[in-house]
Amino acid sequence: MTIRRLPEYRLCQSKAKASGVLFLSLLTVCSAPNLFAEETPATSEFEEVVVRAHPLSAEGLAQSTISLSGDALARSLAPNLGEVLGKQPGIHSSSFGAAVGRPVIHGLGGARVRVMEDRLSSMDVSVTSGDHATTVEPFIADSIEVLKGPATLLYGNGAVGGVVDVHTGRVPHGQQDQGISGRVTAQGSDNENQHAVAGRLDGRSESIAWHIDAFDRRSSNYEIPGETESAALIAQEEAEAAQSGEAHEEEESPGFLPGSHFSTDGGAFGVSYVGDNWFSGIAISQLNAVYGLPGGHGHHDEEHDGDHDGDHDDDHDGDHDGDHDGDHDGEHADEDFATPILDMEQQRVDLEIGRAGPLSNNKSTLIGRAASTVESINFRLGVNDYEHAEIEPDGEVATFFENEALEARLEITHALANSKHVWGVQLEDREFSVTGEEAFVPAVDSQNLGLFWLSERELDNLSLEMGLRLEQVEHKDQSSGTKEDFTATAASLGVIYPINSDLTLTANFGYAQRAPVGEELFSNGAHLATGRYEIGTATLDEESVYRTDVILGWAKNAVEVNLNAYYASFDDFIYQNPTGAEMDELPVFLWSQADAKFRGLDGEVRWNNIELAGGNLAVRGFFDVIRASLDTAGESELPLIPADRIGLSLTQQWGDVALILEAMRVADQDDVPSYELPTEGFNDYDAHLEWQPTLANGQQVTVFLRGENLSDDEQRLHTSFIKDAAPQRGRTWTLGARYQF
Numbered sequence: 229m230t231i232r233r234l235p236e237y238r239l240c241q242s243k244a245k246a247s248g249v250l251f252l253s254l255l256t257v258c259s260a261p262n263l264f265a266e267e268t269p270a271t272s273e274f275e276e277v278v279v280r281a282h283p284l285s286a287e288g289l290a291q292s293t294i295s296l297s298g299d300a301l302a303r304s305l306a307p308n309l310g311e312v313l314g315k316q317p318g319i320h321s322s323s324f325g326a327a328v329g330r331p332v333i334h335g336l337g338g339a340r341v342r343v344m345e346d347r348l349s350s351m352d353v354s355v356t357s358g359d360h361a362t363t364v365e366p367f368i369a370d371s372i373e374v375l376k377g378p379a380t381l382l383y384g385n386g387a388v389g390g391v392v393d394v395h396t397g398r399v400p401h402g403q404q405d406q407g408i409s410g411r412v413t414a415q416g417s418d419n420e421n422q423h424a425v426a427g428r429l430d431g432r433s434e435s436i437a438w439h440i441d442a443f444d445r446r447s448s449n450y451e452i453p454g455e456t457e458s459a460a461l462i463a464q465e466e467a468e469a470a471q472s473g474e475a476h477e478e479e480e481s482p483g484f485l486p487g488s489h490f491s492t493d494g495g496a497f498g499v500s501y502v503g504d505n506w507f508s509g510i511a512i513s514q515l516n517a518v519y520g521l522p523g524g525h526g527h528h529d530e531e532h533d534g535d536h537d538g539d540h541d542d543d544h545d546g547d548h549d550g551d552h553d554g555d556h557d558g559e560h561a562d563e564d565f566a567t568p569i570l571d572m573e574q575q576r577v578d579l580e581i582g583r584a585g586p587l588s589n590n591k592s593t594l595i596g597r598a599a600s601t602v603e604s605i606n607f608r609l610g611v612n613d614y615e616h617a618e619i620e621p622d623g624e625v626a627t628f629f630e631n632e633a634l635e636a637r638l639e640i641t642h643a644l645a646n647s648k649h650v651w652g653v654q655l656e657d658r659e660f661s662v663t664g665e666e667a668f669v670p671a672v673d674s675q676n677l678g679l680f681w682l683s684e685r686e687l688d689n690l691s692l693e694m695g696l697r698l699e700q701v702e703h704k705d706q707s708s709g710t711k712e713d714f715t716a717t718a719a720s721l722g723v724i725y726p727i728n729s730d731l732t733l734t735a736n737f738g739y740a741q742r743a744p745v746g747e748e749l750f751s752n753g754a755h756l757a758t759g760r761y762e763i764g765t766a767t768l769d770e771e772s773v774y775r776t777d778v779i780l781g782w783a784k785n786a787v788e789v790n791l792n793a794y795y796a797s798f799d800d801f802i803y804q805n806p807t808g809a810e811m812d813e814l815p816v817f818l819w820s821q822a823d824a825k826f827r828g829l830d831g832e833v834r835w836n837n838i839e840l841a842g843g844n845l846a847v848r849g850f851f852d853v854i855r856a857s858l859d860t861a862g863e864s865e866l867p868l869i870p871a872d873r874i875g876l877s878l879t880q881q882w883g884d885v886a887l888i889l890e891a892m893r894v895a896d897q898d899d900v901p902s903y904e905l906p907t908e909g910f911n912d913y914d915a916h917l918e919w920q921p922t923l924a925n926g927q928q929v930t931v932f933l934r935g936e937n938l939s940d941d942e943q944r945l946h947t948s949f950i951k952d953a954a955p956q957r958g959r960t961w962t963l964g965a966r967y968q969f
Contacts, residue, residue, distance in 0.1 A: 290377075290693045290720075290722020290723065290724055290734055290735070290736040291375050291376065291377035291722070291736055291777065292318070292375075292376040292377050292777060292779055292792045292794075293373065293374065293375055293376065294313075294316050294317075294319070294373070294374040294376065295371060295372070295373045295374075296312070296313070296316075296371060296372045296373075297370065297371035297372075299930075301369065301371065301372060302413070302930070302966060303888070303916055303918075303932075303934075305366055305367055305413070305424075306329075306366065307326050307327055307329075307422075307424075307445060307447070307490065307492075308321070308323075308326070308327060308328055308329035308330075308361065308362070308366075309329060309330065309331060309343065309362055309364055309366055309372075309392065309394070310322060310323060310328075310329025310330050310331050310332070311323070311329045312366045312372065313331050313372065313374065313392065314329070314331075315850075315875065315890075315892065316374070316850075317792075317830040317831060317832050317850040317851065317852045318333060318334050318376050318792065318828070318830040318852050319331055319332065319333055319374060319376070320332040320870040320945065320947045321945060321947060321948075322337050322338075322358055322868070322945075322947045322948060322949070323945050323947070323948040323951075323954075323956065324358050324359045324521075324522070324523070324757075324948060324949065324950060324954070325485065325487060325488045325490075325519065325520065325521070325522040325523070325950075325954060326420070326422075326447060326450055326488050326489075326490055326519075326957070327361050327488075327490035327492070327517065327519035327520075328358070328359060328360070328361045328519070330343065330354055330358075330362060331343070331374070331390075331392050332868075332870060332947050333374070333376050333389050333390035333392075334376060334389065334390065334794060334796075334826060334828055334830075334854060335826050335828070335854045335856050335866075335869050335870060336388070336389030336390070336826070337389070337868070337947070338355050339355045339386055339742075339745045339747075339748070340386065340387075340388050340389035340390075340742065341386070341387070341389045341390050341391070341392065342383050342384070342386040342387040342390075342391045342392070343362050343364060343392050343394075344364075344383070344391065344392065344393040344394065345363075345364050345393075345394050345396060346393075346394070346395060346396055346397075346398065346399065346578065346580075346608075347393060347608060347637070348578065348608055348610040348635050348637065349386075349610070349633070349635050349656070350362050350363050350364050351363075351574075351576070351610065351612035351614065351631065351633040351635060351658075352574065352612075352614055352631065353614065353616070353629055353631050353660065355386070355745065355747075356629075356660075356669070356747055357755065357757045357758070358757055358758065358948075358949045358950075359521055359570065359757040359949075360570075360616070360629075361517060361519065361570075361572065363515050363517075363572070363574045363576075363614065364394045365394075365396075365426075365443055365492075365494065365515065366394065367413060367424060367426035367443050367445065368396055368426055368428055368441040368443055368496075369394045369395060369396055370395045370396060370397050371394075371395045372392065372393070372394050372395070373391075373392075373393045373395070374390065374391065374392050374393075375387075375390050375391040375393075376390050376792065377390065377736055377738070377775070377777045377794070380697060380716075380718040380738075380740035380742070381680055381682060381695040381696070381697045381718050381719075381720055381738075381740075382680070382682070382695075383654075384654055384656070384676060384678050384697075384699060385676055385678075385699055385701055385716055385742055385743050386742075386745075388740050388742045388771075388773055396441070396496070397430065397439060397498075398439055398441070398496045398498040398511035398513060398578065399439075399498050399500060399509040399510065399511045399578055399579070399580040400430065400432070400437035400438060400439050400498055400499070400500040400502070400507070400509055401437075401500070401502075401507050401509075401580075401582065402432065402437050402500065402502035402507045404430050404431070404432045404437060405432065406432055406433065406434075407431065407432065408429060408430070408431040409429075409430050409431070409968075409969060410427065410428055410429040410430060410968070410969055411427065411428060411966065411967065411968040411969070412425075412426070412427040412966070412967045412968075413425070413426045413427070413964065413965075413966045414426075414964060414965055414966075415932075415962050415963065415964025415965070416962065416963060416964065417447075417960050417961065417962040417963075418960065418961045418962075419450050419451050419957055419958060419959065419960035419961070420447045420448050420449065420450035420451065420488070420489075420957065420960070421447065421448045422445070422446065422447035422448075422450075422962075423445070423446055423447075424443070424444070424445040424446075424964075425443065425444050425445075426441070426442070426443035426444075426445075427441065427442060427443075428440065428441035428442075429441075432502070435501055435502050435503065436499065436500070436501060436502070437499070437500045437502050437507070437509070438497075438498065438499045438500070439496070439497070439498040439499075439511070440495070440496070440497050440498075441495055441496050442493075442494070442495035443492070443493060443494060443495065444492070444493040445490070445491070445492045445493070446490070446491045446492075447488075447489055447490050447491075448489050449484040449485055449486060449487070449488045449489045449520070449565075450484060450485055450488045450957040450958070450960075451483060451484045451485075451957065451958050452481070452483065452484060452485050452942070452955050452956075452957065452958050453940045453941060453942050453955075453958040453959075454481065454942040454955070455481045455942075456479070456481045456482070456485065456486075456953060456954070456955070457479070457952060457953055458905070458907070458908070458944055458951070458952040458953075458955070459908065460905040460906055460907075460908075460952060461905060461952040461953065462478065464905065482565055485522050485954055485955065485957075486520070486522060486565035486566070486567050487520030487521050487522030487523070487567030487568070487569075487954075488520055488522050488954070488957075489519065489520045490517065490518065490519035490520065491517065491518045491519070492515070492516070492517040492518075492519075493515075493516055493517075494513065494514050494515035494516055495513070495514060496511055496512065496513035496514070497511065497512055497513075498510065498511030498512070498578075499511075500580075505583060505584045505585040506581075506582060506583035506584070507580075507581070507582055508580070508581045508582075509579070509580055509581075510577065510578065510579050510580075511577070511578045512575075512576070512577050512578075513574075513575070513576045513577075513578070514573075514574070514575055514576075515572070515573070515574045515576075516572065516573050517570075517571075517572040517573075518569060518570070518571050518572070519569065519570055519572075520567045520568070520569050520570075521567055521568045521569065521570055521618070521757070522567060522950065522953070522954045523949075523950025523953040523954035566621035567621065568618055568619060568620055568621060568626070569618075569619050570616055570617070570618050570619070571616060571617045571619055572614075572615075572616035573614070573615055573616070574612065574613070574614045574615075575612070575613045576610060576611070576612045576613075577610070577611045578608070578609070578610045579608070579609040579610075580606070580607065580608045580609075581605075581606070581607045582604065582605065582606045582607070583604060583605045583606075584603065584604045585602075585603070585604075586601065586602055586603075587602050587605075601642045601643055601644055602640060602641070602642045603641045603642055603643055603648070604639075604640075604641045605638075605639070605640050605641075606637075606638070606639045607636070607637070607638045607639075608635075608636065608637045609634075609635070609636045609637075610633075610634070610635045610636070611633075611634050612631070612632065612633045612634070612635075613632055614629075614630070614631040614632070614633070615628070615629060615630045615631070616628075616629050617629075618664075618666065625664065626664050626665040626666060627662060627663070627664035627665050627666040627667060628662065628663050628664050629660075629661070629662045630659075630660070630661045630662075631658065631659070631660050631661075632658070632659045633656070633657065633658040633659070634656070634657045634658075635654075635655070635656045635657075636654070636655050637652065637653070637654045637655075638652060638653050638654075639651070639652040640652070646685060646686045646687075647683060647684065647685040647686070648683070648684045648685075649681065649682070649683045649684075650680075650681070650682040650683075651680075651681055652679070652680050652681075652682075653677075653678065653679055653680075654676070654677070654678040654679075654680070654699075655675075655676070655677050655678075656674070656675065656676040656677075657674070657675050658672075658673070658674040658675075659671075659673050660672050660673075660674070660746065661706070666753070666754065666755065666756055667753060668751055668752065668753030668754060668755040668762055669746065669747050669750055669751045669752075669753070669762075669764070670705050670706060670707040670708070670750050670752075671705075671706035671707060672703055672704065672705060672706065672746030672747075672749075672750060673703070673704045673706060674701070674702065674703050674704075674745075674746055675701070675702045676699060676700070676701050676702075677699065677700045678697060678698065678699035678700075679697070679698050679699075680695065680696065680697040680698075681695060681696050681697075682694070682695040683695065689725070689726070690723055690724060690725040690726070691723070691724040692721070692722065692723060692724075693720075693721070693722035693723075693724070693736075694719075694720065694721045694722070695718075695719065695720050696717075696718070696719050697716075697717065697718040697719075698715070698716075698717055699715070699716045699717070699718075699743075700713070700714075700715055700716075701713070701714040701715075701716060701743035702714075703744075703745075703746045703749055703750075705746075705749075705750045705766075710750070710766060712744075712749055712766060714743035714744070714770050715770075716740075716741040716742060716743050716770055717739075717740075717741055718738070718739065718740040718741065719738070719739050719740075720736060720737065720738035720739070720740075721736070721737050721738075722734070722735065722736040722737075723735045723736075730782055730783060730784045731780070731781070731782050732780075732781045732782075733778070733779075733780055734777075734778070734779040734780075734781070735776070735777070735778050735779075736775075736776070736777040736779075737775075737776055738773075738774075738775045738776075738777075739772070739773070739774055739775075740772070740773050740775070741770040741771065741772045741773075742770060742771050742772075742773070742802075743770050744768040744770075744771075744802055744819075747762075747764065748764055748765070748768060748802055748819045749764045749765065749766050749768060749819075750764045750766065751763060751764035751819065752764060754811070754812045754814055756814075757949065758949050759814060759815075759949075760804070760814055760815055760816070760817045761810075761811040761812055761814040761815065761816045761817065762804065762817055762819070763816060763817070763818045763819065764819050765818065765819045765820065768800075768802060768819065768821060769800050769821065770800070771798055771799065771800045771801050771802050771821065772798065772799040772800060773796050773797065773798045773799075774796070774797045774799075775794065775795070775796040775797075776794065776795050776796075777792065777793070777794045778792075778793045778794070779791070779792050779793075786835060786836045786837045786838070787833075787834070787835050787836075788832075788833070788834045788835075788836075789831070789832075789833050789834075790831060790832050790833075791829070791830075791831040792829070792830050792831065793828070793829045794826075794827065794828055794829075795825075795826075795827045796825065796826040796827070797823075797824075797825050798823060798824040798825070798826070799823055800821040800822070800823070801821060801822060801823060801824035801858070802819060802820075802821055803819075803820060803821075803822065803824070803858065803866065804817040804818070804819060804820070805817060805818050805819075805820035805822075805860075805863075806863075806902075806903050815903070822858055822859055822860045823858075823859040824856065824857065824858050824859065824866065825856065825857050825859075826854065826855075826856045827854070827855050827856075828852065828853055828854035828855060829851075829852070829853050830850070830851065830852035830853070831850065831851060831852075832848065832849070832850040833847075833848070833849045833850070834846070834847070834848050835847045835848075840880065841880065841882075842882060843880055843881050843882035843883070844880070844881045845878065845879070845880050845881075846878075846879040846881070847876070847877070847878055847879075848876070848877045848879070849874075849875065849876050849877075850873075850874070850875050851872075851873060851874040851875070852870070852872070852873055853872045854869060854870055854872075855869075855899075856869045863901045863902065865899050865900055865901045865904075866901065867900065867901055867903070867904045868904075868946065868947050868948075868949070869897070869899070869946070869947075870897075870946060870947050871894050871895045871896065871897035871907065871909060871946050872894075872895040873892060873893065873894050873895070874892070874893050875890065875891065875892035875893070876890070876891050876892075877889065877890040877891075878890075884919055884920050884921045884922065885917075885918070885919050885920075886916075886917070886918050886920070887915075887916070887917050888914075888915065888916040888917075888918075889914075889915050890912075890913070890914040890915070890916075891911070891912070891913050891914075892911070892912040893909065893911055893912075894909050894910050894911075894912065894943075895909045896908055896909040897909075897946040905952055907944050907945075907946040907951060908942075908944070910941050910942065910943045910944070911939060911941060912937060912941070912943065913937070913938040913939050914934070914935060914936050914937070914938065915934070915935045915938060916932060916933075916934045916935075917932065917933045917934075918930055918931065918932035918933075919931045919932075925969075926969065927967075927968065927969045928966075928967070928968040928969075929965070929966070929967050929968075930965065930966040930967075931964075931965045932962075932963075932964055932965070932966075933961065933962070933963050934961070934962045934964075935959070935960070935961050935962075936957070936959070936960045936962070937956070937957065937958055937959050937960060938959060939959075940958050940959040942955050943955060943956040944956065
């Protein structure tokens, strides 16, 4: 049996404490047998209940998708989610040092890309600022899936650019066999003295399935080739100094990136009661992270008058003092390079109930016939308590963020003749606050309620996917009482047409609206992570996008080709518009709206099973190109648009040994607005050697050596706010091992 799932849905109030949710969840687990009771033989066998990434077709989707799992995921593991996915076609990373990297899909990121854990939002504050990490841990993931097209119908207001979903299996669904399985990963790197250890156990005994995972990752500041500042930034500073008549003093590079250190640990426990065709479970997880803020992310250096933060210091200093000292002190010892740090903590509780199969065997009544066509029901609830403190080098808490969030989602899938339908509701509730020196946005309460319908219909020679969504969004500024309401609608039509046995044409036509987020509406203050004074606009309207995606897939024998062309036309695109003024010695940017266009092409070619040198060779090539423009009288270019890329990888397999060689060229990016510096291109060369001997009883051991940036070139990602002050790491060798049983 299969349970197919869908968007997210929120219930209750985000003020619900973890203890109350725990009680509710345990009560649900205990009462679920009555909820889904059916007369079944006492000796009936358990059936597998699988949750798929998409609630409808498991084979063909009218959206471009990427899925990483198994060896492919293990070989891509990195400290942040953006870096894990950053070499997939159409996906980049908004890097902010080693600890922070959010995915950018087809040039869109931030509030337009939804990052999820097991189909519910990560519920962190990573969309608020580029220096805020996601709370999703790649090292314990079973798989990572990406929808590169507009996924608003499935996942709501924050998914007009795409979705990244990390599947962890923390709430067990009962797929595992009786007994225990698990895996352990350990690795260490010469550059930055990084080490990572992660492990998980999954077990099942009769009707009880359980899961445990834990991880610990630490790193000092990473080494860089060349200068900390880019050549473009140095030239700009020299020109400004010459214009003012002052001498420009070049800072000597320390050979490492100050503030690129991090320490992350956490874990989770989950348990489920599994029936014949249903399950009900709960998972509790914890994540702690302390990381530096590189790139000159300094808070005001002036002395503070002791009560600049009111009772904020009294409430929170004690919580964080001492927690970060061991991670912050001793990072290259030189206090001249000390940077602020961010101390993060998240507790999360997830509840899930799922059922596969008809609700009733009685087809004699209207209700009975409707119930008998139901294929699956899935309900998810997540409650989150998140906080982080931004701490000065002297240990003073400068800014404190809190985010209490709740998200719930219900999906019902049913089949009628040659069609399949999904009905769902999604509810979100968020209470966000920030206090202290960098409180550039007030406390904001947000609620989202979405209703959606998706359908898949099989015709004689093609498949149709269509859907509708209606969503109500409300934001309330707690400081002023100002309330803004929005209604966002979305509709899509997808066609999957097999031209012949080898060639498939897929087209997706969609319209979606995105309501502004609280930061875009109510910001008013210095935002030092971006180096701007940001001012929100409470009168912003919903932005609308008309998007067309055309995907061509060809597969024959051992060769696969996939091409994805897309065009997105935005009405009232929300962006930061420079005003030319200065406040607090920072340029002022006003959240504004104008029409914009995004268009691009990306693709991938794979040729497998080539006999060479006594082994098997697999060849992979990929590329991506994107162009974006803004329809204004002044600026026509948008910031942070990824540069063009082309890459090639060769995987040679000799029995238990595999050698992978990768090369990628990243082009210059000089199509930039007036307030952004161009970025020089670079070459990237990687190598991966692994030994994976065959063991008995399904056990697997992998020992690997990976080399990154082998040419030790200076690399800067144009998608990063701090790319001119924070290059990527230099040559890095990583030695590690994985054990799976």
